Each structure stands twice: as structure tokens, then as C-alpha cells.
Amino acid sequence: MTVNADPPRESEPETSTVTAVVEPPPVEPARMKVPMRPARWALLRRLHFYAGVFVAPFLFVAALTGLAYTLAPQLNQIVHGHELSVDEVGDTTVPLAEQVAAAREAHPDGTLATVSVFDDPEATTQIAFSVPELAAESKVHTVYVDPYTGEVRGQLTTWFTATPLQTWLDGFHRSLHLGDVGRMYSELAASWLWVISLGGLALWIGRKRAYRGERAARRRAVLPDLTARGVRRTRGWHASIGVWIIVGLLFLSATGLTWSQYAGARFDAALDAVQGSAPALNTALGESAAPAEGGGHHDAGAPAEPRENDLPAGKPLEEIIAAGPMGGRIDVTIPADADTAYRVAQDKGQWPASFDQVAVDPTTGEVTQRVDYADWPFLAKLSKLGIRAHMGELFCVVNQILLAALALGLLSVLIWGYRMWWQRRPTRSDRRAVLGSAPPRGGWRTLPRWFLLVGAPVTLFVAWAMPLLGVTLGAFLLFDLLVGAFRWALRTPTPRLSD
Structure with missing residues (x-):
């Protein structure tokens, strides 16, 4: 449409035809797409996907057993109240x-x-x-x-001052009562929890960059969009609840690692080196x-x-x-x-x-x-308080409620994550599948050199400090390479069309 921007001349009659100025409809900021940097985000999406699929079961068990442990003080009074109280x-x-x-x-x-x-x-x-x-x-x-009376109320076999019930719940959370082998499950969960949490937060913030300037849209970063449907609705709940509990998840990851089997030994050695014990x-x-x-x-x-x-x-x-x-x-x-x-x-x-x-x-x-x-030393105090808060003792009932809320939130986030995987499955008749596919491969090839030079040493250091994280990360990379090689071997060359 042509828009006449010049004013009408005086000699022209007032009834002359003037093209109306029509303003274009405003573009909704919520629909303005801001492209993410493909290389880094593609690599992060693939890592988040693999960690979510393979580590989430360990996190689920840790959250479930941790939820049970938050009830230990109340269960103690029910089961062992006769021995503990007068x-x-x-x-x-x-x-x-x-x-x-x-x-x-x-x-x-x-x-x-x-x-x-x-x-x-x-x-x-x-x-x-x-x-x-x-x-x-x-x-x-x-x-x-x-x-007050000198009467013997009972006798129990205890782990220090912990009752048999509390000892059982503690061992169930730490090792599933499988000894040193079982302790690796909780350490694996704690090692990957911070990686999955921070990676998911980065992906969610990157997606929400498209909503800058619109307050209602910015709220979607912390509140789920109830008008969405399908996988978008599930992703909204998955990410929003994750944003609300991420500080608590990082705290549980850090404090859980301090007395783990392998990363805990590295932590103790570091404290001794800086005289922080x-x-x-x-x-x-x-x-x-x-x-x-x-x-x-x-x-x-x-x-x-x-x-x-x-x-x-x-x-x-x-x-x-x-x-x-x-x-x-x-x-x-x-x-x-x-x-x-x-x-x-x-x-x-x-x-x-x-x-x-x-x-x-x-x-x-x-x-x-x-x-x-x-x-x-400050680090010794911080470690002690962190462990007590992790055990639900530092703030009494309030501490227990917060831990229970974290456990329930983590369980919900994991369930929504698996639901997204199922919802993204191909449903066309010629491409039907049980589950969704992983994000595209090869994002690391297009990373800038400086990113690789900085990221490789940091990754190696983290892998040394958290051995189970390093071993499983190497397993993910090897699995990804094998999958890529297998798919490349099955590819059939596309025939060239003759002129």
C-alpha cells in the first residue's frame, strides 16, 4: 500500500482523495525469535539430554530416599519413643x-x-x-x-547416637545398603546434579531471551505457561519448577559431595592443603x-x-x-x-x-x-553447617520442610523431563517411534578455538575432582561417537540425477 506522506495543497479541494495512513500492527515481543548461538547451545542441549536420560534414575532414587530421611525425627519418636523419652x-x-x-x-x-x-x-x-x-x-x-528414676528404658544397637531406624534410613539414602558399591550411586547423583541444573537453567534462559521487553513473557521464565499445550506445557513446568529449586539443588549437590567416597576424599585433601579442616x-x-x-x-x-x-x-x-x-x-x-x-x-x-x-x-x-x-577455620564451619542442613537438623522442622519440598520438586522435574522425551517422539506413520530423538550431533566441531582451549582444562580438572563425573562423561562421549559411527555406516549415498 502506498502511503502519501505529503500534506494536501491549498488549491486542492478538501474533498480530494487522500490515501489513509495505516500503521502496521505491532509485533508481539513474545513471538520475536532471538537465535541462540548454535554451536554452544547444541552441545549443551545434547549433554543435558544424555545426562537427563541416563543419570535421572539415580537422581530419582536419591530424591526418594532423601525424602524418606527427612521424616527420621518424627519416625524415631514413633518407633523408638519409649527408649528416647521419659x-x-x-x-x-x-x-x-x-x-x-x-x-x-x-x-x-x-x-x-x-x-x-x-x-x-x-x-x-x-x-x-x-x-x-x-x-x-x-x-x-x-x-x-x-x-530421674535410674530405670533402664531399653537397649538398642546404634551407629554412634543414631537409632536403628535412623541408621537404616541414612544407609538407604547413601548406599541403598549395598556397601561401597552402593555409595557410588549417591555420589554419581550428586556429581551430576549441579551440571544438569546449571545446564538446564542456561538453556531455559537462552530460550527466554526472545521475551525481553515484555513483563508478562519474562514471568514465563519462573512461572509455567498454563495456556500452552503438549510438550510446550510440559517444558514450562519442567523448567519453571527447576528455576525455583535450583539454589537448593546446588546446595544438595555440594554438601552431598563433601562426604562422598571419591570426591569427598578430594575435598578432604583440599581442606588439609589449605588448613581448612x-x-x-x-x-x-x-x-x-x-x-x-x-x-x-x-x-x-x-x-x-x-x-x-x-x-x-x-x-x-x-x-x-x-x-x-x-x-x-x-x-x-x-x-x-x-x-x-x-x-x-x-x-x-x-x-x-x-x-x-x-x-x-x-x-x-x-x-x-x-x-x-x-x-x-571458615571452611570447616561451612562444611559442618552444610552437612547438618543437608541432614535436616540445622533449622529443625523448617529445615525438614525445605528438604522435603526440594525432594518433591526434583522428583516432579525428573518426571516432566521424561514426559517431554516421550511427547517429542515422531508420530507420523512413516516415522513412528517410542521415544523422541536426541538433539543433533556435532555441535563441538563449530566451537571457537578459545572456547576449547579454556573448556578442555576446566573439564579435565572437574573430572579429576569428581571422578565419577569424569568417568561417566567419558562414557557419554564414547557412546555418542559409537552412535555417530553406526549411523554413518548405515547411510546410503544419494544417487546423483543425470542432466
């Missing part, structure tokens, strides 16, 4: 020596290892005995005593050197060595405990011999957390050494 809170408590004697009468075998008292008035006193047949599993026999408490009296104390998932020390008497002569346990930190659970490790001090360790896993420790001379009751949590 029937009635009294005004005075029985001396700890008498409680130990009652526990010894109920459990005549083994060596007294630890006595644990709580600041919760409804909690029982836990008195642990080490026995040789459980030493390899770091387990003990724990006798539960009512501190928690300092060990020296419980030796005199000139003797104390061995380094073990940690573990619940960060408790190893049981004491056998000794003839349950309690050494000297100050009563009440005075030993009073010389140490207060608040939370207090674990008193009984000295194995006359050259060893009591180890009084605080375990206050709720915020504000505290894990102070002192060594107390049994004879004089004097503190021979102390290690305050406030003096720990």
Missing part, C-alpha cells in the same frame, strides 16, 4: 554414676565408651558400650536410662600425642579402648561435664587408661550451632585443652 519429668536427677551402674547391670558385656546427656528435660541418658563384634561397623550397644582435640595427659579423631556422617569419635573399670577414679561425671561446653547434646568419651583425659564434646546442630570440645583431667577436673567452634 514418661514424666522429675525435679531431681539420679547421679550419673548410678545411671552408668544401672546400664552396666542391664548390659554386662562390652566396654563403657560414651555417656551422652541432653539439655532436653524429656530425653533419656544414653550410655554406650563398645563390643568387638560391632567395632568394624562403628556401632555400639546403647542403653537408655531415665535420668577442624582442629583435633588432644586428650593425652602429659607429653603423649593424641591420635586424630575420626568424623563420619554424624561426626562422633570412635569408641574407647577396653578398660577394667567403667569410670576412672576422680571427679564425678557431673563435674566433668560442668567443666565443658553447655547446650545441645554433650558426649563424654570415657578415658581408656590413666594417661587419657575425658573428652567432653558438644553437639548443638541447631542454629546457632556450636561444637565446642574440651579435654578434662579425670583426677583434678581441670581442662587440659579446648577447641572452640568459634576458632574453627
Whole structure:
């Protein structure tokens, strides 16, 4: 259409025909396509696809078992409430020596290892005995005593202070009760979780670049488009929920790797190299050197060595405990011999957390050494708090709710991801398939040289720091090469048409 932009002349009558100026309809920003850089995004899409298909089952199991573990405190009270809690809170408590004697009468075998008292008035006193047949599993026999009456409430085989139910749920989440081989499943899930999460976020942001300038469209990056249908609707839910929970997923990945089998060893070595580990408490009296104390998932020390008497002569346990930190659970490790001090360790896993420790001379009751949590290196504090938050202890019920929401969100994202794979399958009669195909191959060939020069060393370093990630990434690359070679071998040359 021709548009007359000149004004009408004065000599022309007002009735002269003037072509109307018609403004073109505005183009909706939501439909303006902004092309993504093909090489990098094609490579990222293919990696995200392979990781989603092959690693998602491990993530699904980890999220499901983690969801079960978030209920451990409540299930503990249901199953082991008789041992863990008293029937009635009294005004005075029985001396700890008498409680130990009652526990010894109920459990005549083994060596007294630890006595644990709580600041919760409804909690029982836990008195642990080490026995040789459980030493390899770091387990003990724990006798539960009512501190107000001295009555023995029960006896359980525990992993440090964790009940059998909590130990089972913890082992199910970490290793599926398959030993060291089973631990690889959770480490594989934690190693790939951050890669899949960040890769998916980058792909989603790249897709939403087309909506710049439109507030309603920008909201689609964090809210699903309910007007969409089919695979677009599923992708909207998959990506939007992923955006909401990505910070939590990155946190679970990082904290899960800190005490994994292979990546955890690399992490511990790095902490030692930068002097970021928690300092060990020296419980030796005199000139003797104390061995380094073990940690573990619940960060408790190893049981004491056998000794003839349950309690050494000297100050009563009440005075030993009073010389140490207060608040939370207090674990008193009984000295194995006359050259060893009591180890009084605080375990206050709720915020504000505290894990102070002192060594107390049994004879004089004097503190021979102390290690305050406030003096720990920053990385040691961060690691400790991260693990406790991962276990759902740092913020009590709120922490449990957040972890349960993360687990449910991850399960939903994984299900929607597989649904997208199924929805993208070819449905034409001549190309019908059960599942959708992978994104196109060969994106890495068109990457700029500088990207390869920077990306290759970074990838090798990450593969070294997280061995299971490196091994599986190499397996994905090998699988992709084999698939490409197989398809190339099956290709038939297209006949050339004669002139």
C-alpha cells in the first residue's frame, strides 16, 4: 500500500482523495525469535539430554530416599519413643554414676565408651558400650536410662547416637545398603546434579531471551505457561519448577559431595592443603600425642579402648561435664587408661550451632585443652553447617520442610523431563517411534578455538575432582561417537540425477 506522506495543497479541494495512513500492527515481543548461538547451545542441549536420560534414575532414587530421611525425627519418636523419652519429668536427677551402674547391670558385656546427656528435660541418658563384634561397623550397644528414676528404658544397637531406624534410613539414602558399591550411586547423583541444573537453567534462559521487553513473557521464565499445550506445557513446568529449586539443588549437590567416597576424599585433601579442616582435640595427659579423631556422617569419635573399670577414679561425671561446653547434646568419651583425659564434646546442630570440645583431667577436673567452634577455620564451619542442613537438623522442622519440598520438586522435574522425551517422539506413520530423538550431533566441531582451549582444562580438572563425573562423561562421549559411527555406516549415498 502506498502511503502519501505529503500534506494536501491549498488549491486542492478538501474533498480530494487522500490515501489513509495505516500503521502496521505491532509485533508481539513474545513471538520475536532471538537465535541462540548454535554451536554452544547444541552441545549443551545434547549433554543435558544424555545426562537427563541416563543419570535421572539415580537422581530419582536419591530424591526418594532423601525424602524418606527427612521424616527420621518424627519416625524415631514413633518407633523408638519409649527408649528416647521419659514418661514424666522429675525435679531431681539420679547421679550419673548410678545411671552408668544401672546400664552396666542391664548390659554386662562390652566396654563403657560414651555417656551422652541432653539439655532436653524429656530425653533419656544414653550410655554406650563398645563390643568387638560391632567395632568394624562403628556401632555400639546403647542403653537408655531415665535420668530421674535410674530405670533402664531399653537397649538398642546404634551407629554412634543414631537409632536403628535412623541408621537404616541414612544407609538407604547413601548406599541403598549395598556397601561401597552402593555409595557410588549417591555420589554419581550428586556429581551430576549441579551440571544438569546449571545446564538446564542456561538453556531455559537462552530460550527466554526472545521475551525481553515484555513483563508478562519474562514471568514465563519462573512461572509455567498454563495456556500452552503438549510438550510446550510440559517444558514450562519442567523448567519453571527447576528455576525455583535450583539454589537448593546446588546446595544438595555440594554438601552431598563433601562426604562422598571419591570426591569427598578430594575435598578432604583440599581442606588439609589449605588448613581448612577442624582442629583435633588432644586428650593425652602429659607429653603423649593424641591420635586424630575420626568424623563420619554424624561426626562422633570412635569408641574407647577396653578398660577394667567403667569410670576412672576422680571427679564425678557431673563435674566433668560442668567443666565443658553447655547446650545441645554433650558426649563424654570415657578415658581408656590413666594417661587419657575425658573428652567432653558438644553437639548443638541447631542454629546457632556450636561444637565446642574440651579435654578434662579425670583426677583434678581441670581442662587440659579446648577447641572452640568459634576458632574453627571458615571452611570447616561451612562444611559442618552444610552437612547438618543437608541432614535436616540445622533449622529443625523448617529445615525438614525445605528438604522435603526440594525432594518433591526434583522428583516432579525428573518426571516432566521424561514426559517431554516421550511427547517429542515422531508420530507420523512413516516415522513412528517410542521415544523422541536426541538433539543433533556435532555441535563441538563449530566451537571457537578459545572456547576449547579454556573448556578442555576446566573439564579435565572437574573430572579429576569428581571422578565419577569424569568417568561417566567419558562414557557419554564414547557412546555418542559409537552412535555417530553406526549411523554413518548405515547411510546410503544419494544417487546423483543425470542432466
